[in-house]
Amino acid sequence: MLPLNQTKMAEKKENGHTIVMFPFMAQGHIIPFLALALQVEQRGFSIVFVNTPLNIQKLRKSIPPSSAIRLREIPFNSSDHHRLPPNVENTDVLPPHLIFTFIESSISLKPAFRDLIFDLVRDGDPPLAVVADMFFGWSAEVAHEFGIFHAIFSSAGGFGMGCYFSLWLNLPHRKTNSPEFLLPDFQEAGQIHRTQLAPSVSAAEDNDSRSVLMRKNFWKWADSDGVLFNSVEKLDEIGLDYFRRKLCQNVWPVGPIILPRGNPVRVEKSNGFSPEKCIEWLDSKPPNSVLFISFGSNNTISASQMMQLAKALEQVMNTNFIWVVRPPLGFDITAEFKAEEWLPEGFMPRVVETQNRGLIVVQWAPQQDILSHKAVGAFLTHCGWNSVLESLSRGVPLIGWPMAAEQFFNAKVMEEEIGVCVEVARGVDFEIACDDLAEKIEMVMGESEKGKEMRRKADEVKKMIRDAIRDDEGGFKGSSVVAMDEFIHAALLKKEKIHIDM
Numbered sequence: 001m002l003p004l005n006q007t008k009m010a011e012k013k014e015n016g017h018t019i020v021m022f023p024f025m026a027q028g029h030i031i032p033f034l035a036l037a038l039q040v041e042q043r044g045f046s047i048v049f050v051n052t053p054l055n056i057q058k059l060r061k062s063i064p065p066s067s068a069i070r071l072r073e074i075p076f077n078s079s080d081h082h083r084l085p086p087n088v089e090n091t092d093v094l095p096p097h098l099i100f101t102f103i104e105s106s107i108s109l110k111p112a113f114r115d116l117i118f119d120l121v122r123d124g125d126p127p128l129a130v131v132a133d134m135f136f137g138w139s140a141e142v143a144h145e146f147g148i149f150h151a152i153f154s155s156a157g158g159f160g161m162g163c164y165f166s167l168w169l170n171l172p173h174r175k176t177n178s179p180e181f182l183l184p185d186f187q188e189a190g191q192i193h194r195t196q197l198a199p200s201v202s203a204a205e206d207n208d209s210r211s212v213l214m215r216k217n218f219w220k221w222a223d224s225d226g227v228l229f230n231s232v233e234k235l236d237e238i239g240l241d242y243f244r245r246k247l248c249q250n251v252w253p254v255g256p257i258i259l260p261r262g263n264p265v266r267v268e269k270s271n272g273f274s275p276e277k278c279i280e281w282l283d284s285k286p287p288n289s290v291l292f293i294s295f296g297s298n299n300t301i302s303a304s305q306m307m308q309l310a311k312a313l314e315q316v317m318n319t320n321f322i323w324v325v326r327p328p329l330g331f332d333i334t335a336e337f338k339a340e341e342w343l344p345e346g347f348m349p350r351v352v353e354t355q356n357r358g359l360i361v362v363q364w365a366p367q368q369d370i371l372s373h374k375a376v377g378a379f380l381t382h383c384g385w386n387s388v389l390e391s392l393s394r395g396v397p398l399i400g401w402p403m404a405a406e407q408f409f410n411a412k413v414m415e416e417e418i419g420v421c422v423e424v425a426r427g428v429d430f431e432i433a434c435d436d437l438a439e440k441i442e443m444v445m446g447e448s449e450k451g452k453e454m455r456r457k458a459d460e461v462k463k464m465i466r467d468a469i470r471d472d473e474g475g476f477k478g479s480s481v482v483a484m485d486e487f488i489h490a491a492l493l494k495k496e497k498i499h500i501d502m
């Protein structure tokens, strides 16, 4: 949730219950899980946070001194898995075409995870609940073997995840030649276009190994005691209702679960632009004049798209920007990356230095600090769900450039239903023209009717989100607070019931 409530921190009392949290090894999963862990800890629970050794090593720096989260390693050796390079424990060091192999390999964590739960039980600290990643459907079996309550935590939103889930289950694009089609069990999502399919989904066949993997995993969600969504009821009703209907299961939208600002997850990849430096630069810019550009923790665009984006930025003279630049697609990761070599000739001296219109941040920027600054007027994003929530929590409208997985549907719902997004491109093969891009950036950032309307709606969503996480002294509780209460109540109830049954 938004910055940790310091008063609550002081009031925090241990309640004697432990909750185990286990995210998939990717920044977009670890970050919201850590935020969830910090938030649940505020309610008095003791947290055991599980991951592979390299991720745990990085996480040690991210746990605030006020927190007593216990980090637990379970072994993982990527070299044991066919096609995975050595020492890979996070998608941020993995070529995108190996993501599914990596997801598949994570099933090998099951015996070590079982041992970890066994040890906790044996040592007299049986967890009240296991909260596991959306890719770890298999963990429900482990928890239930020990009579422990189990929940999936989806770091993706209901609508985007619902479309993605339904695509894998039904492969509707395989049953028609039409460029557009409906999802058979999620028709209220509207028309889906083939260009909104990630390459993995697009190429999927009924019985290929990826489809089998994804389907098995998704169906295991139904074995869980419920699904926590990093989402907000009013923002995401269509998608949340899909899961309620489909899984006949508890669905708790407890979001936005956002890491407190300034948390140093993954600073080691920063190129020297500290949050202070970014803020200092933003302080020198007028309100709403800066476009923030970032494609999440592991996506990148192609070299030609990078060129077109840079040209567009040069064209929109009254817009400033902070651009998180990554080596383009196909870049040899063993070589040294110099951003200026991939930008138009003279771009850095002209636009960045002389005009002082932009910051080029290599690899990783303090996204939350940037989005919280009043100088930021819009976010050009791949529409990863964390980015969407982080932006809308600050009332910043979106320019969507979805690239993978469920991001296409996050962009769709934000544009068609909520009205806070304009999509400009899809994926890494999209031939983007700098003029089109410049026109859309100008429309969103400038004084066009559409731009004003998007800002107004983004502000409404910001208020909607604030209401959802309100927990007033006077007794008012927002929908996300109530959902969290219900999740905890369900876990406590299961524990009580097991005691009585014994």
Ligand code: UDP
Binding pocket: 027, 028, 029, 031, 294, 295, 296, 297, 298, 299, 324, 363, 364, 365, 366, 367, 368, 383, 384, 385, 386, 387, 388, 390
């Ligand atoms: N992030 C960041 N700095 C960056 C890129 C990403 O802090 O330069 C954080 C961002 O704030 C978000 C997460 O990484 O919390 C990315 O998650 P998201 O769901 O948006 O995308 P994913 O990385 O999963 O594709």
